Amino acid sequence: MSPEATDEDVAAVVARVEGVGGRANVSKGLERTVIGLVGDITSFHHLNLRTLRGVADVHRISDPFKLVNRQHHPERSTVWVGRPGRQVPVGPGTFTLVAGPCAVETAAQTLEAARMARSAGATLLRGGAFKPRTSPYAFAGLGVPALRILADVGEATGLPVVTEVVDVRDVDVVAEHADMLQVGTRHMSDVGLLQAVGDAGLPVLLERGATATVEEWLMAAEHVAQRGNLDIVLCEGGIRTFESATRRTLDLSAVPVVQACSHLPVVVDPSHAVGRKELVVPLSRAAVAVGADGLVVDVHPDPETALCDGPQALVDTELRELAQAVRRFPPLVGRVPATPTRRDP
Incomplete structure (x- = not known):
C-alpha cells in the first residue's frame, strides 16, 4: 500500500480479497503496510487490485507453474x-x-x-x-x-x-x-x-x-x-x-x-x-x-x-x-x- 493509504483503504482491499475466497494477511510497518494474499491466484487476477485507492503496486511472489514446480514435488523426477x-x-x-x-x-x-x-x-x-x-x-x-x-x-x-x-x-x-x-x-x-x-x-x-x-x-x-x-x-x-x-x-x-x-x-x-x-x-x-x-x-x-x-x-x-x-x-x-x-x- 502507499504511505498515504488509510485504514479504510486497507479494509477495502481485504474485503475484495475475502470476497473471492482468499485470505489477506496485513503487516503494518512504520511507514508502509503490506498485504499478503493467500488463495487461488486465478481469482486474484480478476480483482484489478492496482485500481483500488491506496494500492501502490502488486507483486507476485509465488511461481506461476504449479505442477512442474519443485516446491510441491521436492524429489527430482525420472x-x-x-x-x-x-x-x-x-x-x-x-x-x-x-x-x-x-x-x-x-x-x-x-x-x-x-x-x-x-x-x-x-x-x-x-x-x-x-x-x-x-x-x-x-x-x-x-x-x-x-x-x-x-x-x-x-x-x-x-x-x-x-x-x-x-x-x-x-x-x-x-x-x-x-x-x-x-x-x-x-x-x-x-x-x-x-x-x-x-x-x-x-x-x-x-x-x-x-x-x-x-x-x-x-x-x-x-x-x-x-x-x-x-x-x-x-x-x-x-x-x-x-x-x-x-x-x-x-x-x-x-x-x-x-x-x-x-x-x-x-x-x-x-x-x-x-x-x-x-x-x-x-x-x-x-x-x-x-x-x-x-x-x-x-x-x-x-x-x-x-x-x-x-x-x-x-x-x-x-x-x-x-x-x-x-x-x-x-x-x-x-x-x-x-x-x-x-x-x-
Missing part, C-alpha cells in the same frame, strides 16, 4: 521412455544419450545412423520425420513414411524412438510410431499442440524456444502437465543472442537454474545450438559438468550429403570422442549411463 518391460530412464542418477539423424532420408541412412548412435552409447534414437524449416524450399522431411522407417529401425536396433510433432493434426499418427513426442523450439509456445501431446499418453521432450525465458519454458511444460502428463523432459538447445559465431548461444546456466525450481529432467542439445560439429563434443562435456540429465546429438553416416543440418552431424573422429566422453564424464559427477531396464507395471 521419465521412462519405451515399451513396458524395456524402458530407458531420463533423470537424476543416470545420463541418457539421445542420438540419430536430424532428418530421416532413407531407410538405409536411418539404420546406419541408428547403429552409429548405439555404438556411441545412445539408448534413445532421435530422427526427424516432419522438419519445420526457415526456408520453404528446404527439405521438410518425408512425413508419415519417415515415421514408418523410424519405427522399423527402432525395432531392429532396440532403441526407443523420439521424433518431433509440428502440427496438432499429426499427433495421433506420430504417437502410433514413436515412444516419445518432441515439441521443437519453434513450437514451444503452441498451446494447442502442447495440450494435444499432453493428451497423447507418451513422454514429451520439450525444447526451449529460442527467445523464451526459463519461466516461459516452464509454463509451456505446465500446459502439458495440466493434461495429466508429467512425463516431460526439458531440452536446452540454445537461445538467440547478439552473438553470430554460432547458430544460437547454448545457455548451460539454464540447466542448474531449472533443476533448482523444477523436478523435471533437463537434457542439452549442443548440435542444434551451435550448428558446428567441432563444438558438439566440448559442449557435451560441459553439459555433463553442469548436471544435465542427458544429451541430444545429431549423427549421420555421410554428413556431406545430408539433406538437413549436415555441418553439425557427428561421424568418425567426433563420434568416437563423443562415445568416450559419454563413458568417462558422467561417472565423475555421480551418474551412470542409462540402459534399458525391465520395469514392473
Whole structure:
C-alpha cells in the first residue's frame, strides 16, 4: 500500500480479497503496510487490485507453474521412455544419450545412423520425420513414411524412438510410431499442440524456444502437465543472442537454474545450438559438468550429403570422442549411463 493509504483503504482491499475466497494477511510497518494474499491466484487476477485507492503496486511472489514446480514435488523426477518391460530412464542418477539423424532420408541412412548412435552409447534414437524449416524450399522431411522407417529401425536396433510433432493434426499418427513426442523450439509456445501431446499418453521432450525465458519454458511444460502428463523432459538447445559465431548461444546456466525450481529432467542439445560439429563434443562435456540429465546429438553416416543440418552431424573422429566422453564424464559427477531396464507395471 502507499504511505498515504488509510485504514479504510486497507479494509477495502481485504474485503475484495475475502470476497473471492482468499485470505489477506496485513503487516503494518512504520511507514508502509503490506498485504499478503493467500488463495487461488486465478481469482486474484480478476480483482484489478492496482485500481483500488491506496494500492501502490502488486507483486507476485509465488511461481506461476504449479505442477512442474519443485516446491510441491521436492524429489527430482525420472521419465521412462519405451515399451513396458524395456524402458530407458531420463533423470537424476543416470545420463541418457539421445542420438540419430536430424532428418530421416532413407531407410538405409536411418539404420546406419541408428547403429552409429548405439555404438556411441545412445539408448534413445532421435530422427526427424516432419522438419519445420526457415526456408520453404528446404527439405521438410518425408512425413508419415519417415515415421514408418523410424519405427522399423527402432525395432531392429532396440532403441526407443523420439521424433518431433509440428502440427496438432499429426499427433495421433506420430504417437502410433514413436515412444516419445518432441515439441521443437519453434513450437514451444503452441498451446494447442502442447495440450494435444499432453493428451497423447507418451513422454514429451520439450525444447526451449529460442527467445523464451526459463519461466516461459516452464509454463509451456505446465500446459502439458495440466493434461495429466508429467512425463516431460526439458531440452536446452540454445537461445538467440547478439552473438553470430554460432547458430544460437547454448545457455548451460539454464540447466542448474531449472533443476533448482523444477523436478523435471533437463537434457542439452549442443548440435542444434551451435550448428558446428567441432563444438558438439566440448559442449557435451560441459553439459555433463553442469548436471544435465542427458544429451541430444545429431549423427549421420555421410554428413556431406545430408539433406538437413549436415555441418553439425557427428561421424568418425567426433563420434568416437563423443562415445568416450559419454563413458568417462558422467561417472565423475555421480551418474551412470542409462540402459534399458525391465520395469514392473
